[in-house]
Amino acid sequence: MAEEKLPTRAENFADWYNDLVLKAELADYSPVRGCMVVRPYGWTLWENIQGQLDRRFKDTGHVNAAFPLFIPMSFLEKEKEHVKGFAPELAVVTHGGGEKLEEPLVVRPTSETIIGYMYSKWIKSWRDLPVLINQWGNVVRWELRTKLFLRTAEFYWQEGHTAHATEQEAREETLRMLDVYTDFAVNEAAVPVIKGIKSETEKFAGAVMSTTIEAMMQDTKALQSGTSHFLGQNFAKAFEIQFTNQNNELEFCYTTSWGLSTRMIGAIIMTHGDDQGLILPPRLAPIQMVLVPIYKNDAEKASVMEVTNRIWQELKAAGIRIKVDDREGVTPGFKYNDWEMRGVPLRMEIGPKDVEKGSVALARRDKPGREGKSFVSQENIAATVSEMLVNIQAALLERATAMRDSHIHDPKDYEELKQVVQGGWAFSYWCESKACEAKVKEDTKASTRCIPIDGQPEHVGTCIVCGAKAKRKVYFAKAY
RNA sequence: CGGGGUGUAGCGCAGUUGGCAGCGCACCGCGUUUGGGACGCGGGGGCCGGCGGUUCAAGUCCGCCCACCCCGACCA
Structure with a gap:
């Protein structure tokens, strides 16, 4: 059960985040350093995220498979x-069945190599291409400094691995999946992203x-939220x-890989949380609406629960993820x-x-207090x-986009x-x-985040650091 | 791996010149409550991070070790 208040975001953003993850019961620390336990909520x-991504992967012609955890x-x-x-960040298995292994096995940090090995067996002819496979799984990277969800020694993800006959096709695939991620982030998670x-x-x-x-997170630090790589013929x-x-x-072949x-x-x-806790986008929220019945005595309870049950049935039938809190x-x-x-x-x-x-x-979670509260008829409640929920989803995206845009600058x-x-x-x-x-990083701790694909200027300019001719603009930011 | 900090109940902490291990929250039971974090009464819960030393006596003093957190170098 959640109890007590969080530190405010302004006070200490890092503590706010940690506390929130624990109190909202999203995850907990594991007995193994750097690893996390993902709790049911x-x-x-994550399952809802998976569902939305998986649907998009299938729509773009991909199929799922599973490759081993251990890699020679x-x-x-x-x-x-x-x-x-x-x-530097590999976990290596040296023993098995009480015997020292002839060749150490790496716990996969990513699966390009073992999948590449399998692709070489499977691909013989241009007729076999393209191969478009995704895998849902876990990987291990021995991180020195960890933080729940953002950087843990073991984490869960999906990794897509594709093989193509031509460079152009592989490059198109790379960008297609980046677009899939963008569409997911913006339209499901209400997280505005720059690709x-x-x-x-x-x-x-x-x-x-x-x-x-x-x-951009609310502390203005950048978070790489998904990546898609054109691997050329390197792994091939x-x-x-x-x-x-x-x-x-x-x-x-030309290969690609992409992960979220x-x-x-x-x-x-x-992106969305506030000082009261989590705020989840309705499209991904495990619980979209919580229903709290209120009564003082048995007589009131009987009549209130009757209405509560009726509305619960009605909303459930309409496909809304609803929970009645009858504690x-x-x-x-x-x-x-x-x-x-918990961000409902x-x-x-x-x-x-x-x-x-x-x-x-x-009461809308995204608008605290009286502003977010309204009284509506029981008639047509599912539609209301x-x-x-659609409005909340849109408002979250709008607010996050405004926050981000107001913190992007064009220094002179x-x-x-x-x-x-x-x-x-x-x-x-x-x-x-x-x-x-490197100079920017040295002077400010900010790194280049990306050279955006959209929104590049038409004309050349001069490098903000050295003054040399520069064709493109880049984002500099501190990052997670 | 460098710098700093913290280890006492599930969590947050107090613990004086060394002298019965405590408080708040949480948890369990009973009753009263219930439209923005209710209250009363009763109860359970401890390898005081570990090992060693000093002492009649160590949570407290000394030494070593370990773990975790924060700040740096590396990263989805």
């Missing part, structure tokens, strides 16, 4: 950049090009994923706070006065509730850039040199 949220160490070593990137391309230093180990969706060459083309010539993890839950928390011995006020902590988007109260008047009270010089990244993002011309990127 958090997992149901030698597989990782086959792609030079890949192993360099992941070596763009990662710099050379920020890209995935082994990729030719990494793309990302970046979201490492694992000999080859096919015979229509001219009977042997060619290497339980980190998205962190994005939702830090005895806790006051309605306690229940309000309890469900607000809408609350309905039914008391003796409502029974009398044929009304119910509705559905409409309100480097001095101003150093200022703005302390409390927002800078959108500036950049010459795309590692030196300038």
